[in-house]
Amino acid sequence: MSETGGVPPLVPEPDQVSAPFWDACRRHELVVQTCTACGRARYHPRPMCPHCGSMEHTWEPASGDAVLYSWVVAHRPVLPALADRVPLPIVLVELPEGVRMVGNLAGDAGELVIGMPMRVAWVDVTGTCALPAWRPAG
Amino acid sequence: MAATTAAIAGIGQTEFAKVIERPEVTLACEAAAAALADAGLAPADVDAMVRFDLETTQDIELARNLGVENLRFFADTPHGGGGGCATLGIAAAAVETGRADVVLCWRSRKRGSGRRPWATNDGAIAGEKQYWVPFGLARPVDQVAMMARRYMHEYGLTEVQLGHVACTIRAHAQRNPAATMTKDMDVATYLASRFVSEPLRVPDCCLESDGAVAVVVTSLERARDLPQAPVVLVSTAMGSGPQTVGMANYFGPSITTSPAAACATSLWERTDRRPADVDCAQLYDAFTPLVVQSLEEYGFCERGEGGVWAEAGELAWPSGRLPVNTSGGGLSEAYLHGFNLISEGVRQVRGTSTSQVPGASTVLVTSGNGVPTSAVLLGSDR
Numbered sequence: 085m086s087e088t089g090g091v092p093p094l095v096p097e098p099d100q101v102s103a104p105f106w107d108a109c110r111r112h113e114l115v116v117q118t119c120t121a122c123g124r125a126r127y128h129p130r131p132m133c134p135h136c137g138s139m140e141h142t143w144e145p146a147s148g149d150a151v152l153y154s155w156v157v158a159h160r161p162v163l164p165a166l167a168d169r170v171p172l173p174i175v176l177v178e179l180p181e182g183v184r185m186v187g188n189l190a191g192d193a194g195e196l197v198i199g200m201p202m203r204v205a206w207v208d209v210t211g212t213c214a215l216p217a218w219r220p221a222g
Numbered sequence: 223m224a225a226t227t228a229a230i231a232g233i234g235q236t237e238f239a240k241v242i243e244r245p246e247v248t249l250a251c252e253a254a255a256a257a258l259a260d261a262g263l264a265p266a267d268v269d270a271m272v273r274f275d276l277e278t279t280q281d282i283e284l285a286r287n288l289g290v291e292n293l294r295f296f297a298d299t300p301h302g303g304g305g306g307c308a309t310l311g312i313a314a315a316a317v318e319t320g321r322a323d324v325v326l327c328w329r330s331r332k333r334g335s336g337r338r339p340w341a342t343n344d345g346a347i348a349g350e351k352q353y354w355v356p357f358g359l360a361r362p363v364d365q366v367a368m369m370a371r372r373y374m375h376e377y378g379l380t381e382v383q384l385g386h387v388a389c390t391i392r393a394h395a396q397r398n399p400a401a402t403m404t405k406d407m408d409v410a411t412y413l414a415s416r417f418v419s420e421p422l423r424v425p426d427c428c429l430e431s432d433g434a435v436a437v438v439v440t441s442l443e444r445a446r447d448l449p450q451a452p453v454v455l456v457s458t459a460m461g462s463g464p465q466t467v468g469m470a471n472y473f474g475p476s477i478t479t480s481p482a483a484a485c486a487t488s489l490w491e492r493t494d495r496r497p498a499d500v501d502c503a504q505l506y507d508a509f510t511p512l513v514v515q516s517l518e519e520y521g522f523c524e525r526g527e528g529g530v531w532a533e534a535g536e537l538a539w540p541s542g543r544l545p546v547n548t549s550g551g552g553l554s555e556a557y558l559h560g561f562n563l564i565s566e567g568v569r570q571v572r573g574t575s576t577s578q579v580p581g582a583s584t585v586l587v588t589s590g591n592g593v594p595t596s597a598v599l600l601g602s603d604r
């Protein structure tokens with residue numbers, strides 16, 4: 085539980101479309117929404133495949149590998165829920181499955197370089213929410 | 223070319239400040255009345271309004287205050303700062319198709335004294351924001367910084383080049399009595415300022431301002447009978463691009479290509495004028511990297527050259543190849559979702575800017591390009 089001075093932490097509010105993704109995160113499993121018809125992955129989750137129009141999809145396990153695509157370090161002023169986490173690095177990673185995701189940085193990463201390999205880790209934010217984080221691999 | 227051409231006949235504004243005590247509706251009324259007076263028109267002449275959908279004032283509320291008899295055309299533009307020039311595009315379409323005769327467009331905002339929109343994020347985050355805000359990518363500056371870092375990587379944009387964008391626009395503000403941020407700034411001062419979201423610093427970010435701007439659009443034919451020289455809406459355009467989310471295209475084919483690329487294609491398709499004909503540009507500058515992207519995406523220079531242009535002084539009045547944000551823009555005059563860029567574009571064509579480009583006859587004005595965006599090309603009559 086990472087609460088900030090009584091301010092509730094920021095968490096996703098799962099909806100009917102995104103719930104399977106966030107449910108898997110809670111189990112520390114990274115999954116990617118994948119089109120049944122054309123086989124292509126997509127993120128963020130949505131009902132229709134933008135490549136072929138199919139509404140059929142599965143949630144396939146991701147390898148957990150990624151490369152660093154971009155990152156920022158947030159400084160004040162930030163939301164009250166983030167106040168004791170600044171300076172806060174936030175990363176954008178690209179998965180070999182063909183999608184990009186925003187995430188946090190796991191641990192003290194040292195120097196970040198675009199293109200560096202990353203590996204998924206998990207942060208338990210509340211009893212019902214875990215978010216993917218990424219640490220430099222290798 | 224449509225049978226009827228649309229033109230801007232009037233502009234009006236309040237003072238700009240960090241804090242104005244009067245309410246947003248009052249500021250909207252003041253700017254609208256000033257724009258109508260500038261146009262030599264009365265509220266009874268207004269038959270249409272196009273409203274920013276973030277506006278707290280309803281069109282009928284403004285109409286009740288002004289005493290407008292009937293709105294026979296009304297519309298809202300979505301996408302926040304991307305929708306500024308879209309109000310003019312919609313107004314032009316209404317005039318060109320005979321659905322409206324005199325259209326009032328406006329933006330009234332108390333962002334200086336009011337709340338920060340991003341600060342309303344708390345607890346459980348729903349909708350598309352659930353995919354970035356819970357990780358702390360919560361403010362527009364964080365979202366644009368994510369694009370900017372990648373842009374630096376792909377195209378060699380540097381922090382010094384961003385500093386030149388900020389300093390050039392600040393220098394323009396220093397010539398404009400209406401501007402609210404006129405402190406001296408050089409690149410060394412810029413580099414010494416603190417980060418808000420690395421790689422972006424405080425002076426990479428627009429101001430937090432109170433104020434209002436209004437614009438009156440009518441047919442060129444009617445505008446020619448009014449007191450001000452008409453400012454022709456030579457071309458208007460909108461564009462979303464593919465796989466767009468706000469305010470950077472994290473998940474789409476290219477995070478560094480903004481919706482302005484698609485908007486620019488439409489804009490130039492509707493006119494014979496080319497980027498080389500543009501005398502000066504008022505480019506949406508909520509954050510400095512957006513200016514660099516716009517220079518490239520609207521076709522003034524190649525990819526990767528926007529920052530080089532800034533560093534070489536090409537954006538500076540009066541000596542640069544393309545003076546940019548000649549009133550100080552959102553970075554240093556006031557930030558009203560880019561509406562003050564529209565009024566400055568009009569002043570340039572009229573010849574009344576405080577950093578006037580001699581004989582300016584073609585001026586580009588753009589809206590927020592981290593989101594679905596819009597632009598107008600303004601021109602002198604004949």
Ligand SMILES: [Zn+2]
Pocket residue numbers: 119120121122123124133134135136137138
């Ligand atoms: Zn498909």
